[in-house]
Amino acid sequence: MTAAPAIPSWIEDITMAELEADPHPFYERLRREAPVAFVPALGLHIISTRELCMEISRDSANWPAIISPAGSRTFGDGAILNANGPEHRELRDMVEPHLQPSAVDTYIDDLVRPTAQRMVAAIEDDGKAEIVSAYCEPLAVRALGDMMGLPDVSEDKLREWFHKLSGSFTNAAVDENGEFANPEGFVPGDEAKAEIQEILDPKIDRWIVEPDDSAISHWLHDGMPAGQTRSRDVIYPNLYVFLLGAMQEPGHAMATTLAGLFTKPEQLERVIDDPNLIPRAVGEGMRWVAPIWSAAVKLTTEEVTVGGVTLPAHTPVMLTYGSANNDEHEYDAPTDFDMDRPVVPNLTFGGGVHACAGTYFANNLIRIGLEELLETIPNIERDDTHDVDFWGWGFRGAQALHVTWEV
Structure with a gap:
């Protein structure tokens, strides 16, 4: 058997802390020198270019989806991210009806706009805010929480669940034996899941006998034989996926779009004058800093050569969509926000059959x-006495975005 090539020291020495702080320099070098590379800190092969990420994401037959080890530890068995073939189609049929554009158009404005108006009214006389925690995150979690059937769970609690699950999902560092380097990092996520079940179990008991129009109620009943509902073993792993990826990421993308527009004041002014430009700005914001930066993992079904690297069968590879969205071969000056750049489809919401089911909902919420x-x-400005501190390797967004305006 041919020995695996030595791992370059610059790859071997990368740490999770460096990835969380700023993955861009590392992935820029990966795209240039090693677009398919084993990263010991993660215990996975990383795919970093847009071309290869798109090629693999579209070929579900030869590249089935799996969950990263940390994701599996977080969600447990039965999550949609780990499903393929008929099992995946059944789970998509469970979650998609509420998220189809024709369905979203019937409720999104009534769901989001009154809450947005209430939250803006609460801060408009203050003249300043840390807009991520004061508006973007609370609006995102409130909208999805209400849609899911959790109107009585506070924004603070929903945000807490997200952050605990996010910390668990991105607790991906492994030691030289491939074991989790920080097993205690999963404890907050376990605490959140226990609390979620404690709150949701009585609701599920009620929805089983008294269905309503909440998403989780539909998950229980839609497509099931008369008199039967889906088990909690199906509901909970996928609820954790939604509470993590779907609940908070629109808030991150909203703040990121604002942060990007602040770097181009003339573009911000145009968006304020013409709200029809907002979707274009949002699309660029989510390309500029993908809110789900690294999450999708695929598995080789047989020995395959990709990007000049031969991978044995059953090798897991991680598609880094945040890196793909900053690929210099596809985007000019990719680390700059520019909503006027030529539109090249990005991979913020993934691709192929595992593309995010909530794309339309998220874009309209934002x-x-x-x-x-x-x-x-309309006179909102960035408070330049504070830095914009982006953080995260799995999920990336502004930790804080301070803004000011004249009252």
Whole structure:
């Protein structure tokens, strides 16, 4: 058997802390020198270019989806991210009806706009805010929480669940034996899941006998034989996926779009004057800093050569969509925000059969949130006495975005 090539020291020495702080320099070098590379800190092969990420994501037959080890530890068995073939189709049929564009159009405005107006009104006389925690995150979690059937769970609690699950999902560092380097990092996520089940179990008991129009109620009943509902073993792993990826990421993307527009004041002014430009700005914001930066993992079904590297059968590879969205071969000056750049489809929401089911919902949530914010506070500016601190390797967004405006 041919020995595996030695891992270059610059790859071997990378740490999780460096990836969380700023993955861009590392992935820029990967795209240039090693677009398919084993990264010991993660215990996975990393795919970093847009071309290869798109090629693999579209070929579900030869590249089935799996969950990263940390993701499997977080969600447990039965999550949609780990399903393929008929099992995946059944789970998509469970979650998609509420998220189809024709369905979303019937409820999204009534779901999001009154909450956005209330939250903007609460801060508009203050003249300043840390807009991530004051508006973007609370609006995102409230909208999805209400849609899912959790109107009585506070925004603070929903945000807490997200952050605990996010910390667990991205606790991916492994030691030289391939074991988790920080097993205690999963404890907060376990605490969140226990609390979620404690709150949700009585609701599920009620929805089984008294269905309503909440998403989880539909998950229980839609497509099931008369008198039967889906088990909690199906509901909970996929609920954790939604509470993590779907609940908070629109908030991150909203803040990222604002941060990007602040780097181009003339583009911000155009968006304020013409709200029809908001979707274009949002698309660029999510390309510029993908809110789900690294999450999708695929598995080789047989020995395959990809990007000049031969991988044995059953090798897991991680598609880094945040890196793909900053590929210099596809985008000019990719680390710059520019909503006027030629539109090249990005991979923010994934690709192929495992593309995000909530794409349309998320884009419209962000659009409405920015419409209300910029209409009410059109003179919003970044507070340049504070840095914009982006953080995260698995999920990436502004930790804080301080803004000011004249009252």
